[in-house]
Amino acid sequence: MMSNDEIQKMIKELGELDIDMYNKDFLQTWEHPMEDIKAVLLVSLALEEMYRANISCRVFDGSLAVSNFRDKSTRTRFSFASAASLLGLDVQDIDESKSQVSHGETVRETANMISFLTEVIGIRDDLFLGEGHKYQKEVADSIDAGFKEGVLVQRPGVINLQCDRDHPTQSMADLLHLIRTYGSLESLKGKKIAMTWAYSPAYGKPMSVPQGIIGLMSRLGMDVVLAHPEGYDLIPEIVDIAGKNAEKYGGSFTIVESMEEAFRDADIVYPKSWAPVTVMEKRTALLHQGKAGAAGMEVLEQECIKNNSRYKNWECTEELMSLTKDGKALYMHCLPADITDVNCTEGEVADSVFERYRLPTYHEAEHKLYAIAAMMLLTRFPDVSTLLTNVLDRGEKRRFE
Amino acid sequence: MMSNDEIQKMIKELGELDIDMYNKDFLQTWEHPMEDIKAVLLVSLALEEMYRANISCRVFDGSLAVSNFRDKSTRTRFSFASAASLLGLDVQDIDESKSQVSHGETVRETANMISFLTEVIGIRDDLFLGEGHKYQKEVADSIDAGFKEGVLVQRPGVINLQCDRDHPTQSMADLLHLIRTYGSLESLKGKKIAMTWAYSPAYGKPMSVPQGIIGLMSRLGMDVVLAHPEGYDLIPEIVDIAGKNAEKYGGSFTIVESMEEAFRDADIVYPKSWAPVTVMEKRTALLHQGKAGAAGMEVLEQECIKNNSRYKNWECTEELMSLTKDGKALYMHCLPADITDVNCTEGEVADSVFERYRLPTYHEAEHKLYAIAAMMLLTRFPDVSTLLTNVLDRGEKRRFE
Amino acid sequence: MMSNDEIQKMIKELGELDIDMYNKDFLQTWEHPMEDIKAVLLVSLALEEMYRANISCRVFDGSLAVSNFRDKSTRTRFSFASAASLLGLDVQDIDESKSQVSHGETVRETANMISFLTEVIGIRDDLFLGEGHKYQKEVADSIDAGFKEGVLVQRPGVINLQCDRDHPTQSMADLLHLIRTYGSLESLKGKKIAMTWAYSPAYGKPMSVPQGIIGLMSRLGMDVVLAHPEGYDLIPEIVDIAGKNAEKYGGSFTIVESMEEAFRDADIVYPKSWAPVTVMEKRTALLHQGKAGAAGMEVLEQECIKNNSRYKNWECTEELMSLTKDGKALYMHCLPADITDVNCTEGEVADSVFERYRLPTYHEAEHKLYAIAAMMLLTRFPDVSTLLTNVLDRGEKRRFE
Helix, strand or coil, X not given: CCCHHXXXXXXXXXXXXXXXXXXXXXXXXXXXXXXXXXXXXXXXXXXXXXXXXXXXXCCECCCEEEEEECCCCCHHHHHHHHHHHHHCCXXXXXXXCXXXXXXCCCHHHHHHHCCCXXXXXXXXXXXXXXXXXXXXXXXXXXXXXXXXXXXXXXXXXXXXXXXXXXXXXXXXXXXXXHHHHHCCCHHHCCCEEEXXXXXXXXXXXXXXXXXXXXXXXXXXXXXXXXXXXXXXXCXXXXXXXXXXXXXHHCCEEEXXXXXXXXXXXXXXXXXXXXXXXXXXXXXXXHHHHHHHHHHHHHHHHHHHHHHHHHHCCCCECXXXXXXXXXXXCEECCCCCCCEECCCECCCXXXXXXXXXXXXXXXXXXXXXXXXXXXXHHHHHCCCHHHHHHHHHHHCCECECC | CCCHHHHHHHHXXXXXXXXXXXXXXXXXXXXXXXXXXXXXXXXXXXXXXXXHCCECCCCECCCEEEEEECCCCCHHHHHHHHHHHXXXXXXXXXXXXXXXXXXXXXXXXXXXXXXXXXXXXXXXXXXXXXXXXXXXXXXXXXXXHHHHCCCCCCCCEEEEEEXXXXXXXXXXXXXXXXXXXXXXXXXXXXXXEEEEECCCCCCCCCCHHHHHHHHHHCCCCCEEEEECCCCCCCCHHHHHHHHHHHHHHCCEEEEECCHXXXXXXXXXXXXXXXXXXXXXXXXXXXXXXHHHHHHHHHHHHHHHHHHHHHHCCCCECHHHHCCCHHHCCEECCCCCCCEECCCECCCCECHXXXXXXXXXXXXXXXXXXXHHHHHHHHHHCCCXXXXXXXXXXXXXXXXXX | CCCHHHHHHHHHHHHCCCCCCCCCCEXXXXXXXXXXXXXXXXXXXXXXXXXXXXXXXXXXXXXXXXXXXXXXXXXXXXXXXXXXXXHCCEEEECCCCCCCHHHCCCHHHHHHHCCCCEEEEEEEECCCCCCHHHHHHHHHHHHHHHHHCCCCCCCCEEEEEEECCCCHHHHHHHHHHHHHHHCXXXXXXXXXXXXXXXXXXXXXXXXXXXHHHHHHHCCCCCEEEEECCCCCCCCHHHHHHHHHHHHHHCCEEEEECCHHHHHCCCCEEEECCCCCHHXXXXXXXXXXXXXXXXXXXXXXXXXXXXXXXXXXXXXXXXXXXXXXXXXXXXXXXXXXXXXXXXXXXXXXXXXXXXXXXXXXXXXXXXXXXXXXXXXXHHHHCCCHHHHHHHHHHHCCECECC
16 A cells, blocks of 8 residues: 555646646547557556545536446446546436337437536447447537537547457556556556457457557557467457557567467466457448348357357466566466366466456556546546646545544 | 526525425426426526536435436437536436346336336336326335335435426426526516427427427417317317416417418517327327237328328428518427428428527537436435535536536 | 434443454355354444434545446345445446356456445345355455455445345344334344245345344344245255354244244244245346346246245234234334235235335335444444544535524
């Protein structure tokens, strides 16, 4: 646990950054300059320490945090609710089955209707390739217009809780985990991270996690290696971004076709399954057909699972781990993992490997709520450094004593 | 934005009203004397201004606002949640599918069981003609008895979030919109408002909005004109109320059979679809039959849609708008509207008309949350004028700085 | 309503108890020494009085209370939400259909993932015999490990909101009702309480209420009589506990086979239906088969209802009530009751009997929320006596004035 002085040092460092997040959104890490990324990291860490120090972080009193989960969620749902609670926001989930959204409301209208007292809108929309990010952008543009037109008194920040392109609250939590593990952002320079595909008996897992990882870690001077079987490509545009990042920030970005190669001398490994972009495209088309697409969906699923099963050897085993730097690479996962002999017979990771890194992955997950809370603060307040200083000075306790 | 002095002036004006709402409900506007209506308006406006001035309006700390939506809702759901959050109440939605209500609980019992720490119960029950209001009254009577019998420490206020008869949070929001548009309640005197039926491809829309409008606007010295095709009558009793109101309050109430006639020289137009009372009666009977009524429901729906389609010319077009006072009547709608070529091929309103009034309708919608919050305060506190004075004096910020 | 002095006296009494509940759970009353039970009673009563005295009991500011209802619930759901609101916790319900729980998450992992900012986890899991309590214990063990391993900053308390074995928030509410009725815990000594089966047209009611009652009331020096038709046995282990309790605490525990015998000279009667343990065992096996068990379930249900119908004379009638002490035994029920001629044609209790005790059963139900709040405080704070003293001294109002 940090002392108040140490927390204040971080807050001061925050104040020296040139950030431009107020009244904006957090949708994709690569849209934000490194100053913004650093700000999210600093605020996350400060909030974590303030929570541990039993300092109330409430800054809102009578406003909503709206969530819209267009796909199932446990961790992110609880992270969002926890972040909202931490800051004093009341969560209101928009359940599209109970609303009139399906009755012909336009996005523009609904976005404004739910925003009169709303500070933050969190959206998960990862099922439809080519659409999730677009939808989030449409919501953001709608409330931006509503705010400028004077309909909204405040301009809610839209936070991407996973879309078809990025999963920034996950990748930022992952980065916080690396900082906690290695001590600082600077210490990541030159480290090799292997983001590799892994076999899973499940089908249609989103690509946003690997895309988020290569899009963010390539900005830290790391050697980012992406590995996947032939055909399991990510969205080309984002692969491009990773390449350009590496050039700009002085690291490297390589794509290889075997787990072995990726793991060799890696400091960090992130083995995780995903569906190839071509399958996601077909799947999106079928999802749009609704019931009519059900038969096609079953065929696609079988094909896809069959194809996956050609790569059952893409499993993070002890043998593979022994290839990593000193045999001791940090294993990462966004959870839940498919663990061989635990929740499946053949999966992404061997039981013994996962068990060794189980607690670290729990810590990795914990950071997500603070990353979300940090995004909430930075999109909603013009000067978070001063705000947090005042919160510290206020000295209210999170738990009354 | 008003200054604190202007807000205080409104609060003082509130203190001079002779109101009798404490420990009661808000179910139908016509059950309340004009003093009550004025009180709701003043408190709504005061709360709006206090929100804009970043003043915390929290007055509750550890109590529930219970909502029971027996029909879909977006706007009203968020308005209720926002109003609760504004005042410090925690929302708990009663989802009848997850409760034991269907297992033989009496209304009387359930109403008390959910009320031990509850300050407000909001109910939407608009599907069953002849029953929605009755149900709300039964809940209100049950908690009234529970309070008098000492079961409940406090007596929750029941707020009608739309029933088969009235939609008071909507009509009060509409009235707030008129006050904001024209400057004062008094300035509405002599203005002509046309509440007219409009064509919609959808079927079975509730009658509570037009009933709410004619029931309320007829008390302001306005010339209220109701227009609908033959057979699209509203509940006769409420039409009667409108007529008597007009006599009593010095305006007029007329029913005409064409949109043209209603629009001519109108200051305000409110074109909106609804189902005729006869259809709602049949529909209610069929809804009660559950699955057994499904076939009949389909027949009724087809009949009704077919009948609607005879009146496709009941559309709020530019041509019709040109008939209004200086061609510039204020267009109103409770949203979502069926907009021709936007969310349907033929609807209630032409795209160009709606687009011109889109922002005003958003503002119209915004008031609903404050109207609900005002009803919450006035049913739960004996002296809201003093309460708000003390809230202002307390000077706590809604957003910490 | 008590004075502040009287409340402080209770809080002082609490401080003299030797309790060991901090950082633990509340799953079954018989796992707790009488000092713990007394502590829950005192804190419940203190909170009730503080609520009545308009004192804010908020002690949390930015933490969650997680609920997981694996069966329908109205009363307990609202009691949990109310208790959370009273103490300042934000409720987050884990809806397993919207989460990834079904996607292979282990209990251990999920329990930690939802607990980063969580102070309390309330679980209802009463459908599967032999499993509900086991599941709650697994969650408790998982977060205990997470806390010890440093994953969790605080250790949430797990509160049993009804399992297959006990329903402690109900039995504690029932005991509070007895204390309020008879004046003190001591005054219950020597009183005869009849926990008897009663006929219901419904099938498969859980056994946790009668088990909870005999497990708790047998510790108060009461004469506990359990009555049920042949074959409607409770879990033998818990019947044993009741017997041993009676010996240890100087009361008695008897099982009889007729309602008449149980009611004779009883001070208190608790007539309530439940399914026999053998049926619950078969039902659990069928529930596990999912759709495949549906046909078997229907057969079992018919058998069970048919068997129940042999005991329609097990109804709490006026005649039976006249057998009780002075004909005036206190009638108790956890609600909702099956009331003859009210919500069924033949049920657990005659209309006239229920109506006479309707208000008392409402009071009985009210205590549940305070019992839950007391369990929350006692599992989450090491010294609740000092805490409540400080809350009183703080003097913040629950409703601003």
